[in-house]
Amino acid sequence: MAGHSDRDGLKAVRYIGAAVLLLIVIPPFLTSYWIGLLTQMIIFAILAMSLDILLGYTGLPSLGHAGIFGVAAYVVAVLSTAYRAGFWVSAASGIAGGALISALFGLLVSHVRDVYFLMITLALGMVLWGVSYRWIPVTGGDNGISGIPRLDATGGLPIDGALAFYYLMLIVLVSCGALLALFVASPFGFTLRGIRENESRMKSLGFNTWLHCYLSYVVSGVFASVAGVAWAYYNGFVSPTYLDLTASSELFLMVTLGGPGTLIGPAFGAGAIVLLKNVISGYTQRWLLILGAIYILTILCAPQGLWNLWKRRAG
Amino acid sequence: MTYLIIQTLNGLFSAALLFLIASGLTLVFGVMRIVNIAHGSFYMLGAYVAATVIARSQSLVLGAIAAVIAVAALGLGVEMLFLRRFTARPLAQMMLTMGFALVFRDATFMIWGGDPFTLPYPPGLRGSAEAAGVVFPAYRLFVVAVAAGVGVCLWLLNDKTLIGARLRAAVDDPEMASGTGINVALLSGLVFAAGAGLAAFGGVMGGPILGGYPGIDFDLLPLAFVVVIIGGMGSLKGALVGSIVVGMIDNFGKALAPELSYFTLFAPMVIVLALKPTGLYGRT
Numbered sequence: 142m143a144g145h146s147d148r149d150g151l152k153a154v155r156y157i158g159a160a161v162l163l164l165i166v167i168p169p170f171l172t173s174y175w176i177g178l179l180t181q182m183i184i185f186a187i188l189a190m191s192l193d194i195l196l197g198y199t200g201l202p203s204l205g206h207a208g209i210f211g212v213a214a215y216v217v218a219v220l221s222t223a224y225r226a227g228f229w230v231s232a233a234s235g236i237a238g239g240a241l242i243s244a245l246f247g248l249l250v251s252h253v254r255d256v257y258f259l260m261i262t263l264a265l266g267m268v269l270w271g272v273s274y275r276w277i278p279v280t281g282g283d284n285g286i287s288g289i290p291r292l293d294a295t296g297g298l299p300i301d302g303a304l305a306f307y308y309l310m311l312i313v314l315v316s317c318g319a320l321l322a323l324f325v326a327s328p329f330g331f332t333l334r335g336i337r338e339n340e341s342r343m344k345s346l347g348f349n350t351w352l353h354c355y356l357s358y359v360v361s362g363v364f365a366s367v368a369g370v371a372w373a374y375y376n377g378f379v380s381p382t383y384l385d386l387t388a389s390s391e392l393f394l395m396v397t398l399g400g401p402g403t404l405i406g407p408a409f410g411a412g413a414i415v416l417l418k419n420v421i422s423g424y425t426q427r428w429l430l431i432l433g434a435i436y437i438l439t440i441l442c443a444p445q446g447l448w449n450l451w452k453r454r455a456g
Numbered sequence: 457m458t459y460l461i462i463q464t465l466n467g468l469f470s471a472a473l474l475f476l477i478a479s480g481l482t483l484v485f486g487v488m489r490i491v492n493i494a495h496g497s498f499y500m501l502g503a504y505v506a507a508t509v510i511a512r513s514q515s516l517v518l519g520a521i522a523a524v525i526a527v528a529a530l531g532l533g534v535e536m537l538f539l540r541r542f543t544a545r546p547l548a549q550m551m552l553t554m555g556f557a558l559v560f561r562d563a564t565f566m567i568w569g570g571d572p573f574t575l576p577y578p579p580g581l582r583g584s585a586e587a588a589g590v591v592f593p594a595y596r597l598f599v600v601a602v603a604a605g606v607g608v609c610l611w612l613l614n615d616k617t618l619i620g621a622r623l624r625a626a627v628d629d630p631e632m633a634s635g636t637g638i639n640v641a642l643l644s645g646l647v648f649a650a651g652a653g654l655a656a657f658g659g660v661m662g663g664p665i666l667g668g669y670p671g672i673d674f675d676l677l678p679l680a681f682v683v684v685i686i687g688g689m690g691s692l693k694g695a696l697v698g699s700i701v702v703g704m705i706d707n708f709g710k711a712l713a714p715e716l717s718y719f720t721l722f723a724p725m726v727i728v729l730a731l732k733p734t735g736l737y738g739r740t
Contacts (some may be wrong), residue, residue, distance in 0.1 A: 142656075147735070155502075164725065202550075238493055249726060249729055249730065252733060253733055255546060256485075256489060256546045256550070256689075257689070257733070259491055259546075259547075259550060260491055260681055260684070260685055260689070261685065261729060263678065263681060264681050264682055264685060264722060264725060265523035265722075267722075268718060268719065268722045269720070270718075271718025271719070271721075271722075272718060272719065273720055274718070275714070275715050276715055276716075277715065278715075385674070386674050386677070386678070387558070387674070390493070390554050393551070393554070394551070394554075397551060417468055427561075427563055427566070428562075428563055429558045429562035429565075430558070430559055430562035430563065430566070432555075432558050433554075433555045433557070433558030433559035433560075433561075433562065434555070434559065435555075436551055436552070436554055436555025436558065436670070437538070437552060437555040437556070437559075439551070440542070440548050440551050440552050441538075444548055447549045
């Protein structure tokens with residue numbers, strides 16, 4: 142959580158480079174099941190990194206983040222099925238929709254902190270879930286919306302097949318990761334960390350902390366929307382389960398397990414949770430029980446996240 | 457006019473149930489600063505335990521007592537074994553309760569299966585009451601009366617007894633309270649257990665109408681949160697007012713505009729937050 146030294150940064154870059162290289166080289170040799178799973182891991186890695194901006198860097202625990210992801214996914218679903226919009230229009234509208242909702246919600250939450258922030262974002266997330274569940278003419282209610290066209294069919298992008306889509310997602314992940322890394326390394330990002338550590342001091346130094354928190358919320362929402370758009374195209378189907386409280390809390394766990402305030406940690410945390418979920422679901426129906434146990438164990442054994450734990454051990 | 461009266465009474469019934477859930481949630485928050493995600497699970501477990509005991513013993517009273525005691529004991533265990541280690545670290549505590557909520561949900565499913573059920577009505581309260589030409593289910597009136605009784609007891613306990621005074625001291629300033637010799641840790645455990653027990657009691661009272669099913673925990677939790685946010689976190693009076701506001705709006709919203717019912721429910725929360733971020737009776 143503390144400031145990174147140059148050596149730390151260099152080491153991190155090396156590990157990230159190795160991970161990305163593996164992600165480029167290995168997939169052509171994998172079955173379509175594993176390619177699909179890797180694509181899922183990548184999409185949730187983007188989502189977890191976006192939450193890390195709020196939770197890890199700004200210290201604002203959002204429990205409604207899956208809602209923003211869901212809004213973007215639903216916008217894509219509605220536009221591309223009911224209105225037959227192409228890829229670019231749907232994707233841009235999805236991101237704009239998620240950004241708009243974040244800009245709106247940001248006005249309501251940016252002045253509250255800590256557990257109050259948690260409760261209010263939880264309630265706002267449930268509003269979005271409620272809308273997706275009850276606004277049946279548009280969202281299809283519990284049945285969700287299926288039949289979101291694959292990318293090759295919409296003709297917007299020359300993407301054919303699961304492997305090509307996987308590489309597209311990898312490019313999106315690396316670009317989002319780079320942008321977010323630049324964001325947190327900027328003076329703005331350091332101000333966010335200052336607010337996390339001691340807001341009243343930042344205030345007395347003349348920073349407009351409300352505005353910083355607000356912008357942090359919106360930026361985080363925009364990247365969550367990118368993940369939402371990607372998810373809609375990957376899955377071809379959206380339903381209220383993707384934005385309920387369980388989804389938001391799973392997301393929260395990804396960040397906490399990985400290591401808040403590190404970007405790379407939450408990305409790996411997301412990968413680990415998605416992988417576990419899919420593998421364990423193959424053997425047993427008790428995924429929620431295991432997820433709950435992972436929660437409790439994370440808090441008891443590694444409250445700072447695995448990445449920070451490992452970094453302390455190694456360094 | 458009849459329609460209006462019936463809907464108002466229905467709204468009061470929702471408010472009564474919400475008050476039973478939210479009063480525990482707000483007390484736990486007030487004393488311990490814990491956002492208890494597992495609070496809905498306590499409601500759900502209350503309904504399930506009561507159903508099991510009632511099926512064995514054919515006694516509603518026994519079922520209610522067993523549910524309250526079992527769930528309160530469970531709450532006490534969770535507080536003493538896990539939450540207490542993370543005092544003054546609200547995020548870690550919230551995540552623990554989240555973990556327990558998931559465990560309880562799945563354990564409930566494992567033990568009792570996924571079939572929804574309802575509890576039997578108490579004898580004599582099955583039918584309906586009639587007054588001034590308005591026919592109304594007697595049981596709902598009974599629940600409103602019981603919740604009012606619980607509210608009065610909580611108020612007396614909080615305002616008129618020594619335990620209540622200690623409780624208020626612990627809410628205001630836990631450090632100073634423990635400095636004057638109040639055992640804040642013990643008090644916290646008791647409050648958490650009492651909150652769990654109250655939620656379980658809510659599950660029993662709501663049982664004949666809402667019943668129990670896996671998922672009712674997360675269905676009710678947001679409503680309870682809205683009540684607590686509107687009323688002000690930690691305030692018993694706020695929980696009462698918030699329950700009535702949310703119960704009424706939820707009921708009329710569902711009756712008048714079912715598709716927007718979630719929206720109508722959260723609108724007052726947004727308004728209250730915009731005007732008074734700490735809620736109607738909350739203190740900073």
